[in-house]
Amino acid sequence: MLVKAIMTKKENLDLVDSNTKLKDSLKIMEDNKFLSIPVVDGDKFRGAVAKSSIYKYYFKHNLSKDEVLNNITVGEILKTEVPIINKSEHIEKAVSMLERMRISFVAVVDEFDNFKGILTHKAVFREFNNAFGLNKGERIVIRSYDVPGQLSKITKTISEEGGDILSIVIVDTKSLTDVKEVIVRVKSIDVENIKKKLKESGFKLA
Structure with a gap:
């Protein structure tokens, strides 16, 4: 999936x-309960201003609260080390940035470096939730050896028993025997029968 999709x-x-x-920037953050917001001049992303940066500036300089808030501009304290990603990149790259740099968002630009939006932790978690199909269908956890044809056998068994597969996620259990956990979300009027058929096909269910 591409960054622009989420x-x-x-x-x-x-x-x-x-x-x-x-x-003005602090008011926006307080009104919306933001920790930081993007700084954009026209179509160009400049960085981010964080609530913590405003407080740090106030305590560091010998100025009154009113002087800091009314006279200092965002451009004087903005954080420029915010990662930028093209909207056509895969989300895996953005997720790596979010995790590695411990930031609240990644700035998204187009091929002309024009600012198009941001990708947040919340958006990633929402997509993760969709990928797992949480709150949809019934969950079946199948333990399978990592050998060719196993996944095909699983999906065929489920389909033949009238199951509608909503999502499949394969988890590496770090087992010495190279066993994987295949987590399947299935919509069916008889999930127990599907489980029975999977067991009859030689699979172990968790």
């Missing part, structure tokens, strides 16, 4: 530019 688009975001006063 990113939050620019038009649906609260943004500030480099000239925005800290007072």
Whole structure:
């Protein structure tokens, strides 16, 4: 899946530019319970301003609260080390960035480096939830050796018994015997019969 499929688009975001006063950016964050927001000048992504950065600036400099909030602009304290990814990249790359850099979002751009949106942890978790088919159908966990043809055999057995496969996720159990867990979400009026047929086909169910 590509980043553009699950990113939050620019038009649906609260943004500030480099000239925005800290007072205004802080209000946006407090009103929406954000920890940080993107800084965009026109179509170009400049970085992010975080609530913590505003507080750090205030405590570090010999200025009053009003002076900091009313006179200092976002451009003076923005964080520029925010990773950027093309909207046509696969989400795995963005997930790696989120995990490795411990940030709240990855900025998304197009082929002209124009800002298009952001990809957040929440969006990734939502897609993860969809991939597992959570809250949909019945869950069957099958233990299978990592040999050719096993997955095909599983899906064939389920289909022949009238099961509608909603999702399949294969988990490496780190077993010395090279056993995988195949987690299948199935929609069926008789899941117990499917389980029975899988066992008869030689599979062990967890």
